[in-house]
Amino acid sequence: MDISEVVKRSGLPASTLRFYEExxxxxxxxxxxxxxxxxxxxxxxxxLIGLGQSAGFSLDEIGLMFTANGQMNIDRQALLAKADExxxxxxxxxAMSNGLxxxxxxxxPDHAQCPTFQRLLKAAAQGTPTRRSRPKHLKTGRGRP
Known part of the structure; x- marks a missing residue:
């Protein structure tokens, strides 16, 4: 099939196809x-390239999923590692959603007085978001900060 047919059927521009070929x-x-x-x-x-990119694989990582003749050769350990990531x-x-x-x-009365929000700020400043699902006072319905 010529490049125009691949463009039409894949939805990718010819420039992308040429890049992938390079x-x-x-x-x-x-x-x-x-x-x-x-x-x-x-x-x-x-x-497969599109799926791999959607999952966060780099083009170099995706390239390793093909044999020299273009057949799929997917490393299951790479899939598990990406799933863990x-x-x-x-x-x-x-955690960010819960914090918001x-x-x-x-x-x-304000967020400066909320221990849970202060914990979220501290975690964000350290680059380690909290894992707590919901603050206790929202779980119990008691409404205290």
């Missing part, structure tokens, strides 16, 4: 006139 992620079968031609499997390769990111984002939710509903 990086060794995909390979063209050659050119017919001025247009590159690709095997049908390139669409599956492009899908994503889980850590999710925990961090959840607490700040929005905290019954303290």
């Amino acid at each position: 990086k060794g992620l995909i390979a063209s079968l050659g050119q017919q006139g001025e247009r590159r031609r690709f095997a049908p499997q390139v669409l599956e390769q492009l899908a 994503l889980d850590a990111t999710i925990r961090t984002l959840k 939710r607490h700040a929005a509903v905290c019954p303290a």
